[in-house]
Amino acid sequence: MQPRGIYLAERIRKELEKILNKPIKTGYLDTTFHRDDFRRRDHPLTPNQTKVPFIIEDKNVILIDDVLYTGRSVRAALDAMTMFGRPAKVELLVLIDRMYSRHIPVEGNYVGRKVNTLPSQRVLVELQEQGKKDNIWLMNEAE
Amino acid sequence: MSQLKTKHLLGIKNLSAEEIQLIFETADNFKDVLNRPIKKVPSLRDVTVANVFFENSTRTRLSFELAEKRLSADVINFSSSSSSVKKGETLLDTVNNILAMKVDMVVMRHSSPGAPHFLAKHIDANIINAGDGTHEHPTQALLDTFSIRQKTGDVAGKKVVIVGDILHSRVALSNIFALQKLGAEVMVCGPATLLPKHIAELGVKVELDIRKALEWCDVANVLRIQLERQKMRYFPSLREYSLYYGINKQLLDSLDKEIVIMHPGPINRGVEITSDVADSEHSIILDQVENGVAIRMAVLYLLAGQRE
Numbered sequence: 148m149q150p151r152g153i154y155l156a157e158r159i160r161k162e163l164e165k166i167l168n169k170p171i172k173t174g175y176l177d178t179t180f181h182r183d184d185f186r187r188r189d190h191p192l193t194p195n196q197t198k199v200p201f202i203i204e205d206k207n208v209i210l211i212d213d214v215l216y217t218g219r220s221v222r223a224a225l226d227a228m229t230m231f232g233r234p235a236k237v238e239l240l241v242l243i244d245r246m247y248s249r250h251i252p253v254e255g256n257y258v259g260r261k262v263n264t265l266p267s268q269r270v271l272v273e274l275q276e277q278g279k280k281d282n283i284w285l286m287n288e289a290e
Numbered sequence: 291m292s293q294l295k296t297k298h299l300l301g302i303k304n305l306s307a308e309e310i311q312l313i314f315e316t317a318d319n320f321k322d323v324l325n326r327p328i329k330k331v332p333s334l335r336d337v338t339v340a341n342v343f344f345e346n347s348t349r350t351r352l353s354f355e356l357a358e359k360r361l362s363a364d365v366i367n368f369s370s371s372s373s374s375v376k377k378g379e380t381l382l383d384t385v386n387n388i389l390a391m392k393v394d395m396v397v398m399r400h401s402s403p404g405a406p407h408f409l410a411k412h413i414d415a416n417i418i419n420a421g422d423g424t425h426e427h428p429t430q431a432l433l434d435t436f437s438i439r440q441k442t443g444d445v446a447g448k449k450v451v452i453v454g455d456i457l458h459s460r461v462a463l464s465n466i467f468a469l470q471k472l473g474a475e476v477m478v479c480g481p482a483t484l485l486p487k488h489i490a491e492l493g494v495k496v497e498l499d500i501r502k503a504l505e506w507c508d509v510a511n512v513l514r515i516q517l518e519r520q521k522m523r524y525f526p527s528l529r530e531y532s533l534y535y536g537i538n539k540q541l542l543d544s545l546d547k548e549i550v551i552m553h554p555g556p557i558n559r560g561v562e563i564t565s566d567v568a569d570s571e572h573s574i575i576l577d578q579v580e581n582g583v584a585i586r587m588a589v590l591y592l593l594a595g596q597r598e
Contacts, residue, residue: 185594230328
């Protein structure tokens with residue numbers, strides 16, 4: 148999932164291909180046009196590229212994102228995925244799960260770390276692929 | 291930058307280069323959507339758009355309607371020829387009645403310059419100008435410059451000549467603004483009777499000789515000769531216009547370079563442009579039409595998204 152999930156997806160693909168010794172398809176999914184908060188925020192979100200160069204009909208899919216918070220992005224992603232076919236099965240992998248903050252019934256199948264956070268805080272994931280160091284920050288609003 | 295500063299798209303004149311780039315980048319994403327098997331996204335599903343056309347149109351109205359439907363908006367169409375405007379209803383009353391049906395956005399074409407600006411002062415909905423008289427046609431200029439960017443990589447630094455009836459053309463004025471904001475050099479070329487008197491004050495070059503204009507430019511945007519104005523005697527005859535300003539294959543072949551040919555449609559084949567040029571590989575006329583839908587989706591998306 149754009150914007151940061153795509154880097155995690157590429158890393159995980161490389162590792163999985165080493166272990167399983169078979170190619171695994173990856174695509175980039177942008178959920179901007181499928182979000183349910185359009186016209187409810189001050190300004191429209193800037194979309195990123197969607198690149199799914201294959202049909203996901205009858206495939207087992209793992210959605211990958213950096214942070215799972217309200218779950219609404221995942222709902223939008225499930226919606227966006229239907230544009231490319233009907234998957235056999237979808238699972239969710241996230242690096243960080245912000246516990247007790249879900250707005251809809253979505254849970255990760257594979258979770259890097261569960262964190263208990265306040266709504267006023269922000270979780271920021273920075274990755275090498277963005278030209279930064281691998282870092283995960285828990286930030287208070289004031290910072 | 292992630293949003294437009296304006297609530298309406300009335301013209302290119304008041305847009306900044308950054309806003310135009312934002313529209314282009316958003317349109318890039320919608321072009322991706324339009325190339326998928328399922329060419330539809332749900333973004334505008336709770337938005338109602340009225341296409342209000344007080345003047346005839348094929349391309350623009352179809353293009354807007356398709357863009358709205360691809361974004362899942364509800365669409366109503368209105369054309370003045372079959373409406374109560376004939377019974378003497380004013381513009382403001384007509385539009386207020388449409389808005390009373392809970393319409394969020396109005397796409398309007400009108401024969402009077404400034405009609406959408408007038409409307410924007412008096413009503414609450416987002417207004418998109420789809421052509422106001424001889425004034426502006428902003429989405430056409432956006433799709434024209436977007437097509438130049440797609441064909442040549444960048445608009446900045448390009449030399450673009452606009453050929454034909456500059457005097458009556460809203461496409462010409464919007465194109466001049468858009469091209470200049472994006473850093474292109476602009477020339478207008480046509481018979482002196484069809485060039486506005488003080489056009490050079492906009493910072494454009496003026497040329498009466500089509501061959502010199504084509505030798506100078508990278509891109510030629512050829513405007514339609516408006517046959518309906520022919521009786522007003524701006525030039526002696528169509529044949530004479532075609533002879534002096536028509537773009538044909540011999541003329542292009544005699545240049546020692548290749549130029550990109552554009553036309554906003556509808557084409558008068560054999561008058562301002564011959565068929566072998568319009569259908570050649572140098573022509574991006576059909577790309578312009580294709581890009582029109584993506585550009586209009588981007589404008590609708592960016593304007594609709596601002597609202598609370």
